[in-house]
Amino acid sequence: MAIELSKEDRAQAIASIERYFLDNFEQKIGNISAGALLGFVLEEIGPSIYNRAVSDAKERMLMRVEDLEYEVREDEFQYWSKFNQRKP
Numbered sequence: 498m499a500i501e502l503s504k505e506d507r508a509q510a511i512a513s514i515e516r517y518f519l520d521n522f523e524q525k526i527g528n529i530s531a532g533a534l535l536g537f538v539l540e541e542i543g544p545s546i547y548n549r550a551v552s553d554a555k556e557r558m559l560m561r562v563e564d565l566e567y568e569v570r571e572d573e574f575q576y577w578s579k580f581n582q583r584k585p
Contacts, residue, residue, distance in 0.1 A: 500543040510535050 514531040518524050
């Protein structure tokens with residue numbers, strides 16, 4: 498599965514790459530070069546970041562599912578215990 502960015506996010510990422518090169522290397526990188534670099538990063542490194550995010554989300558969800566039993570658990574067969582408590 499290829500990692501895709503929306504048109505707006507892609508444009509913003511390219512502008513960010515251009516600024517990064519200018520601020521950190523005092524080099525102007527063109528729009529096409531920045532877009533190519535972004536494409537490389539998305540294809541080569543993006544899956545590692547994506548997989549880590551999925552793994553982190555899965556771990557968090559499993560923790561929440563484990564807590565679910567304690568948060569919403571109800572004691573069973575409690576009807577008669579209410580009456581037993583009332584008897585003298």
